[in-house]
Amino acid sequence: MNSGLIRSQSPVLLVGGGDCPAELLEPLLARSAIRVAADGGAAALLGAGVTPDAVIGDLDSLSAADRARIPADRVHRIAEQDSTDFDKCLRNIDAPLVLAAGFLGARLDHQLAAMTVLARRPDRPCLLVGREDVVALCPPDLTLELPVGSRFSLFPMGPVGGTSRGLRWPIDGLRFAPDRVTGTSNETDAPRVALSLDAPKMLVILPAQALAALERALLHAPSRWPAPA
Structure with missing residues (x-):
């Protein structure tokens, strides 16, 4: 490429x-x-x-x-x-x-x-x-540290599912789609949040104060999505 x-x-x-x-x-x-x-x-x-x-x-x-x-x-x-x-x-x-x-x-x-x-x-x-916000496409796996009670919104740009740890409302078992299930207005209930997604379709939307945390998490993500075919 x-x-x-x-x-x-x-x-x-x-x-x-x-x-x-x-x-x-x-x-x-x-x-x-x-x-x-x-x-x-x-x-x-x-x-x-x-x-x-x-x-x-x-x-x-x-x-x-x-x-x-x-x-x-x-x-x-x-x-x-x-x-x-x-x-x-x-x-x-x-x-x-x-x-x-x-x-x-x-x-x-x-x-x-x-x-x-x-x-x-x-x-x-x-x-x-x-x-007010910082937004990124979630890589296959993402781990970041945030204050407990932080706003943590997920919005799908297409069909996607996955697992979570550290969110008040876990996403395990859900199938997201923009016209069906979304994950806005969730929040953290632990100091570390971990996400695993099965498709490159999920946006992470956090308060602007989370810029440094999200930047670090993206830079240290263990893998990234491949280029579209």
Whole structure:
């Protein structure tokens, strides 16, 4: 499989053109050495005094003024209109984890599109970071430590089942589907939560305060989903 435009041995920051205030962006900049913009997301990076290492997208929202501030060899136009800029970026970043800001909040349709891409690209570990929530596609096995009583929501993007430990309402024996059984508003009842899933279809949705815990868990997950056939 083509590894894409960006390759890194450490987490990569991806910034979109949605809700991405300075107080959300600044701590993420400190967590990543490579910073990529999805089209108009370059404005947030430039506003923070950071020149993107790459800009990827159809470039319909990258202003001429911002483009002039970025070296031409860092701007990568992908003209096709069959995928979102987020999808274009994610499939072109090969890294242990992508921290993605500017894709939650603002517009619900954009949020839904981003979550769909997480399920479409299960082999590209990605953590969506917003003001209120962090979201990731659950790998085959995930273990993380959280305060007891933490909100822990699971939402299926397709048919999926599995087992859990450390949740107030265990998922063992349930078959999830977006139009049938979902797992929102669960919570932890132990300091360690362990999940095992049988398909790359389950989103984990946690409070924004769980960013560090979820980041560690994703980076230390024992396996990841293969690329779709």
